[in-house]
Amino acid sequence: EVQLVESGGGLVQPGGSLRLSCAASGFTFSSYWMSWVRQAPGKGLEWVANIKQDGSEKYYVDSVKGRFTISRDNAKNSLYLQMNSLRAEDTAVYYCWVSSSPSFDYWGQGTLVTVSS
Amino acid sequence: QSALTQPASVSGSPGQSITISCTGTSSDVGGYNYVSWYQQHPGKAPKLMIYEVSNRPSGVPDRFSGSKSGNTASLTISGLQAEDEADYYCSSYTSSSTPWVFGGGTKLTVL
Numbered sequence: 623e624v625q626l627v628e629s630g631g632g633l634v635q636p637g638g639s640l641r642l643s644c645a646a647s648g649f650t651f652s653s654y655w656m657s658w659v660r661q662a663p664g665k666g667l668e669w670v671a672n673i674k675q676d677g678s679e680k681y682y683v684d685s686v687k688g689r690f691t692i693s694r695d696n697a698k699n700s701l702y703l704q705m706n707s708l709r710a711e712d713t714a715v716y717y718c719w720v721s722s723s724p725s726f727d728y729w730g731q732g733t734l735v736t737v738s739s
Numbered sequence: 740q741s742a743l744t745q746p747a748s749v750s751g752s753p754g755q756s757i758t759i760s761c762t763g764t765s766s767d768v769g770g771y772n773y774v775s776w777y778q779q780h781p782g783k784a785p786k787l788m789i790y791e792v793s794n795r796p797s798g799v800p801d802r803f804s805g806s807k808s809g810n811t812a813s814l815t816i817s818g819l820q821a822e823d824e825a826d827y828y829c830s831s832y833t834s835s836s837t838p839w840v841f842g843g844g845t846k847l848t849v850l
Contacts, residue, residue, distance in 0.1 A: 657839070659841075665844075666742065666828060666841060666842065666843045666844040667777075667785065667828050667830075667841040667844070668742075668841065669830075669837060669838075669839040669840065669841060672838065672839070681836070681837055681838055682837070683837050684836070684837075717784060717785075721775075723773075723790075723791070724790060724791060724794065725787065725790045725794065725796040725797075727775070727787040727790065727796070729784035729785055729786075730784065731784055732784060
């Protein structure tokens with residue numbers, strides 16, 4: 623059974639940092655692109671970043687470029703999101719997401735990040 | 740990186756059919772057959788309902804169907820059931836600087 627379990631969320635002040643983790647199991651983690659998707663309270667889904675199987679390619683939504691860094695450790699079957707210079711508008715539930723054609727599509731349960739003073 | 744355009748809400752009575760639209764551009768919806776639809780119940784993670792425009796994953800009822808015309812994709816739910824009440828999101832691969840884009844979401848109310 624595929625499982626994605628996020629952790630690391632919490633309350634942080636504006637300008638602060640947080641590191642999210644996603645522990646993957648039930649599939650060959652090193653064979654898939656991995657993504658982070660977020661959802662602000664009462665709002666829609668927003669794709670944040672993704673990373674290639676070997677970590678050699680990374681892409682980010684414009685609003686987090688230069689502040690967030692996605693990484694992975696294939697030996698630990700883990701995905702990470704280092705978030706620096708956090709802003710109020712980064713407040714959201716952050717989901718770990720794996721999707722591959724044709725229908726391999728799994729989400730974690732999400733971890734809540736709240737940026738507030 | 741504009742979100743795909745969906746109606747904010749739709750509603751229907753049990754047994755009826757509804758359609759949710761998802762409008763993008765030739766750089767996303769219109770340019771690729773990588774349009775997916777997700778169902779999300781409150782407090783839950785999204786669930787894949789349709790992939791590659793019109794395909795259903797195993798376990799998704801055939802009441803759910805997808806299609807695409809030009810830059811607009813559509814999700815149709817026939818024979819509405821109370822359990823279908825949820826938020827629905829479309830997503831598409833895109834040739835922009837970010838590979839994936841989601842729609843703003845549509846709240847389906849079963850009257």
